[in-house]
Amino acid sequence: MIALDDTDRKLLRALARDAGQSAGALGRRLGLSQPATWRRIRRLEEAGVLKGRRLRLDAEKLGFGVTVFLGVKLAAKGRASLEDFERAVSAIPEVQTVEHVLGLYDYRLRVVARDIPDFERILRRRIMTLPGAGQVEANVLLSEERRPGPL
Structure with missing residues (x-):
């Protein structure tokens, strides 16, 4: 530190x-x-305090009008299952963040889509076909408050 x-x-x-x-x-x-x-x-x-600099892009202005948070519970658990899932989900461009969490679900994903039908396509064709994907819960983002600033 x-x-x-x-x-x-x-x-x-x-x-x-x-x-x-x-x-x-x-x-x-x-x-x-x-x-x-x-x-x-x-x-x-x-020292690793600063880990790069990022631009914040406006997803809506780029044509992505829907953001969905997905809770994903894996059907089978094990080191290989976690690694296979993480590798496969990270390759989906619409998945903005992949968080391995403790609780009801194993992963929390932030997914952007053009609209609800586009999200349904992403869910059915990409996410639900991932290795180990089991139960999924979706929460659509209605609004977001940014609190810029350091920790």
Whole structure:
């Protein structure tokens, strides 16, 4: 675990709001020089605190109007079953996240689709045919509140 000071925390908050900012712009906001800001960013990356930078795409504007969370319970459990399922489900482009969870289901998937008929096609032809797929529960996303910021 890395020790973070107040400046590190401010830097993380600023990057969480907009990861595309230059080191110079971040430094001006934090009262640091560009090289000092860059050194802090590199230190946080090397320590594994920063794990890359991402763009957030608007799924709806890209034609994906439906997001569904699926709870998937595997029919058979075992190390091979888990690995086969994870490998196969990760190859489906509409599956945005795959989370191995503890509880009623073994996996929680975030799936995007153009509309409900498109989701039904994805469910029937891709997800239900996965190795080990058993019981599935779907929850359609109605709205989402973003809470940007660091942990």
